[in-house]
Amino acid sequence: MTAVIYARYSSDNQREESIEGQIRECTAYAEKNGITVIKHYIDRAFSAKTDNRPEFQQMIKDSGKKLFDVVLVWKFDRFARNRFDSANYKMILKKNGVHLISVMEPIAEGSQGILVETLLEGMAEYYSAELSEKVIRGQTENALKGTCTGGTGTIGYKIDDDKFYHLDPLTAPLVLEAFQRYDNGDKMVEIVNFLNDKGVRNMLGGKMTHSSVNTMLKNRRYIGELSFRDIVVPDAIPVIVPKDLFDRVQKRLDK
Incomplete structure (x- = not known):
């Protein structure tokens, strides 16, 4: 056999x-x-x-x-x-x-x-x-507490041992400047070049691309929101981008 x-x-x-x-x-x-x-x-x-x-x-x-x-x-x-x-x-x-x-x-x-x-x-x-229910329940609680729910992280933030978000003093200002530059009329390729010239890397360690910058500019975590599934928690993490600036950038991205 x-x-x-x-x-x-x-x-x-x-x-x-x-x-x-x-x-x-x-x-x-x-x-x-x-x-x-x-x-x-x-x-x-x-x-x-x-x-x-x-x-x-x-x-x-x-x-x-x-x-x-x-x-x-x-x-x-x-x-x-x-x-x-x-x-x-x-x-x-x-x-x-x-x-x-x-x-x-x-x-x-x-x-x-x-x-x-x-x-x-x-x-x-x-x-x-x-097991799935326990994972979802745990990640939901993390979102409500303002702690990391998993994933690859977000440029501009550091996560401490307790999974809380803190501003990264090196990259958070560059994220804000990227939003400001786009709001002032810079093209996407100019934002990509700016971030790469400053040594910013995506969360996987690669160079910034049109796709990764586009994703960054749409990320609502920068206005302090943390979400998981259908739960959205405002003011859950430190803000990098003011809400009015973020909204203007979204309008330009939608054009």
């Missing part, structure tokens, strides 16, 4: 070691049961809530080529975190003559096994939904 191993980790406090652990457990199971592992399919930093997983999709596609008999996973939540996707992809595997095995959750054959497997899949979906 031949098998492949599918392993995955997301950003839910998991790292490369998680992949190694999953493969180790699956390999031990295969050796104990006389199964020959021919390939590993590994998705790094992909959530099982979505089926947009390149290696997973390749594995499903390869299952139709009669290359292997079994897919080994550490737990069912590595395979899918919602019942619809789980049922859909297991049906595809079944049609292709491939069996799915969770090495940490042995399932008996027959009606009892079907019930246990369904319960395990339900728990995986519950965990995923609960």
Whole structure:
């Protein structure tokens, strides 16, 4: 009997070691049961809530080529975190003559096994939904408190250890000057050149471009607003750009 191993980790406090652990457990199971592992399919930093997983999709596609008999996973939540996707992809595997095995959750054959497997899949979906709710709740609270809700940061600000925003004395004045220059008639390319000449870099460390300056000029954080989803908190962080100046810049951008 031949098998492949599918392993995955997301950003839910998991790292490369998680992949190694999953493969180790699956390999031990295969050796104990006389199964020959021919390939590993590994998705790094992909959530099982979505089926947009390149290696997973390749594995499903390869299952139709009669290359292997079994897919080994550490737990069912590595395979899918919602019942619809789980049922859909297991049906595809079944049609292709491939069996799915969770090495940490042995399932008996027959009606009892079907019930246990369904319960395990339900728990995986519950965990995923609960985790999402906790993340959203935490980020909402951060926005209301005026602290960072995540992301790559904003030019002109520094974030302290408690996630509060503070003005960056080096770049905040340059952000304000960029708004003033655009309000006074400078072209976008002139703003781009001005910021690059001053050594300003985008939050990924690259040079400023037309796109990054356009995004900067539309960023409402500069007037003190902090938002998350449908929540907007005014005066949540230090202001860099006066509201009247910001509004004039928006009118020119909209032309």
